[in-house]
Amino acid sequence: MSRNITLNINGAQHTVDVEDRMLLSDAIREKAGLTGTHVACEHGVCGACTILLDGEAVRSCLMFTVQAAGHEITTVEGIAPAPGELSVVQRAMQDNHGLQCGFCTPGIVTSLTAYLRDFPNASDDELKEALSGNLCRCTGYMGIVNAARQAQKEIQGSAK
Amino acid sequence: MKPAPFEMHLPTSVSEVVALLDEHGDLAKPIAGGQSLVPMMSLRLASFEHLIDLNGVSELNQVSVSGDSLRIGAMVRQSTAEHDPQIVKSAPLVAKAIPHIGHFQIRNRGTVGGSIAHADPSSELPAVALALDATIEAVGPNGSREIAAKDFFLSTWETSLIDGEILTGVRFPIWSGKCGFVVEEVARRHGDFALVGVAAAVQVDGSKVTKAAIALFGVGGTPVRASEAEQALIAGGISADLDAVGKLAAMNLAPSDDVHASGEYRKSVAATIVARAIAKALKEAQS
Numbered sequence: 085m086s087r088n089i090t091l092n093i094n095g096a097q098h099t100v101d102v103e104d105r106m107l108l109s110d111a112i113r114e115k116a117g118l119t120g121t122h123v124a125c126e127h128g129v130c131g132a133c134t135i136l137l138d139g140e141a142v143r144s145c146l147m148f149t150v151q152a153a154g155h156e157i158t159t160v161e162g163i164a165p166a167p168g169e170l171s172v173v174q175r176a177m178q179d180n181h182g183l184q185c186g187f188c189t190p191g192i193v194t195s196l197t198a199y200l201r202d203f204p205n206a207s208d209d210e211l212k213e214a215l216s217g218n219l220c221r222c223t224g225y226m227g228i229v230n231a232a233r234q235a236q237k238e239i240q241g242s243a244k
Numbered sequence: 245m246k247p248a249p250f251e252m253h254l255p256t257s258v259s260e261v262v263a264l265l266d267e268h269g270d271l272a273k274p275i276a277g278g279q280s281l282v283p284m285m286s287l288r289l290a291s292f293e294h295l296i297d298l299n300g301v302s303e304l305n306q307v308s309v310s311g312d313s314l315r316i317g318a319m320v321r322q323s324t325a326e327h328d329p330q331i332v333k334s335a336p337l338v339a340k341a342i343p344h345i346g347h348f349q350i351r352n353r354g355t356v357g358g359s360i361a362h363a364d365p366s367s368e369l370p371a372v373a374l375a376l377d378a379t380i381e382a383v384g385p386n387g388s389r390e391i392a393a394k395d396f397f398l399s400t401w402e403t404s405l406i407d408g409e410i411l412t413g414v415r416f417p418i419w420s421g422k423c424g425f426v427v428e429e430v431a432r433r434h435g436d437f438a439l440v441g442v443a444a445a446v447q448v449d450g451s452k453v454t455k456a457a458i459a460l461f462g463v464g465g466t467p468v469r470a471s472e473a474e475q476a477l478i479a480g481g482i483s484a485d486l487d488a489v490g491k492l493a494a495m496n497l498a499p500s501d502d503v504h505a506s507g508e509y510r511k512s513v514a515a516t517i518v519a520r521a522i523a524k525a526l527k528e529a530q531s
């Protein structure tokens with residue numbers, strides 16, 4: 085069975101024809117052409133496909149596209165404040181060598197953006213635990229943890 | 245790694261869900277958070293001709309307190325149950341179990357009802373439901389009924405829900421007085437399913453332990469209540485020999501071997517973490 089639905093991704097409407105069984109991750113990449121959302125394990129473990137659904141970080145490989153109609157989707161392409169600029173989290177990743185090949189990065193940026201918005205005062209252990217849902221095969225994680233710490237400090241500073 | 249074809253139905257009420265399940269019989273399956281179901285479909289361990297999506301059924305999202313129990317609607321997200329002040333206050337064991345489930349991105353989508361209906365033997369929430377003597381509410385073709393947690397979990401991924409029935413909510417008794425609630429588990433990595441875990445609650449009055457609830461998970465096809473250990477703890481009071489209580493809890497377990505750990509190892513860990521969990525719970529109750 086397939087149907088025609090409208091997805092709201094990063095504020096733009098994408099009207100797409102999808103099979104009911106199409107995973108949201110596949111529709112984002114193949115139908116909307118937004119290939120920033122990466123796909124690896126396709127069973128919820130690696131975190132590469134994490135997007136924001138109505139602002140909450142979720143695995144796009146564990147949802148069907150038809151379930152996302154009527155919701156606001158934000159992908160990594162929608163995180164920066166303006167073209168050519170970086171968000172606080174993105175800049176922190178760059179400053180701290182939080183990425184090498186970059187495959188895991190979109191999922192980390194979306195996850196951290198939502199997490200630090202909700203828990204700006206998380207402890208260092210909580211921050212590491214929050215990062216545990218994203219696998220990275222390159223960095224050894226220290227760069228990512230340091231990026232999370234820098235972003236957290238900046239977010240705390242701007243809230244004062 | 246793609247699910248087999250199916251038709252998705254997007255109902256907005258429980259009665260519509262029940263009618264759809266009735267119409268499509270065995271060919272249909274409800275989908276809640278999808279955090280267990282979608283991986284199984286993608287891995288082609290399961291396939292269905294019809295999926296009935298519960299995400300649009302807002303009447304399943306309610307949290308309420310009535311009398312001495314807290315009711316959590318089936319579709320309440322695990323992340324909501326982790327942080328909701330009413331749940332944290334009235335059913336602390338539920339809130340404390342949830343951080344052990346996967347990662348925050350999984351909990352943002354996974355539901356309380358889905359975890360209990362899925363009945364994975366390594367899952368935290370079924371053990372919490374069993375420990376607290378929760379009541380499971382179900383609606384199906386023959387109307388609604390209530391099922392005691394002790395009668396709900398039959399074996400791995402198998403519950404006493406009948407065909408066409410859905411879980412609509414779970415009622416957890418509210419414990420009053422001086423209580424302690426602890427969930428302890430051993431997993432290979434944080435966020436992995438537990439090798440062995442325990443959900444424990446105690447209520448104390450002076451040097452007496454007036455109530456004790458202990459349920460283990462990851463030790464068989466269903467969560468297991470450790471009634472003898474509970475009795476020993478109540479008999480011994482706050483200075484009970486906790487190592488003995490732990491051993492009693494593990495005594496009759498027969499966990500199986502798998503690639504992650506041997507049954508013997510699980511049994512020995514079970515005794516240790518029960519003792520540890522009770523010690524923490526007693527400390528919390530007395531503080």
Ligand SMILES: Cc1cc2nc3c(=O)[nH]c(=O)nc-3n(C[C@H](O)[C@H](O)[C@H](O)COP(=O)(O)OP(=O)(O)OC[C@H]3O[C@@H](n4cnc5c(N)ncnc54)[C@H](O)[C@@H]3O)c2cc1C
Pocket residue numbers: 127128129273274275276277278279280281282283298318344345346347350353354355356357358359361362364366367368369405409410411412435436437438
């Ligand atoms: C990476 C990862 C790690 C995880 N780690 C853990 C963990 O450590 N501990 C843990 O407990 N879980 C873990 N899970 C599973 C997760 O908690 C799921 O959310 C949960 O098991 C199922 O809830 P769900 O809402 O996603 O249900 P779904 O996946 O939608 O459904 C699961 C099953 O329950 C049935 N079902 C769902 N809701 C109802 C209902 N209301 N009535 C009748 N039947 C229903 C479905 O038909 C299906 O058969 C993990 C998942 C992932 C992807």
Ligand code: FES
Pocket residue numbers: 122123124125126127128129130131132133134143144145146
């Ligand atoms: S691709 Fe979705 S979590 Fe790995």
Ligand code: FES
Pocket residue numbers: 182183184185186187188189219220221222223
């Ligand atoms: S940077 Fe390569 S996987 Fe993380």
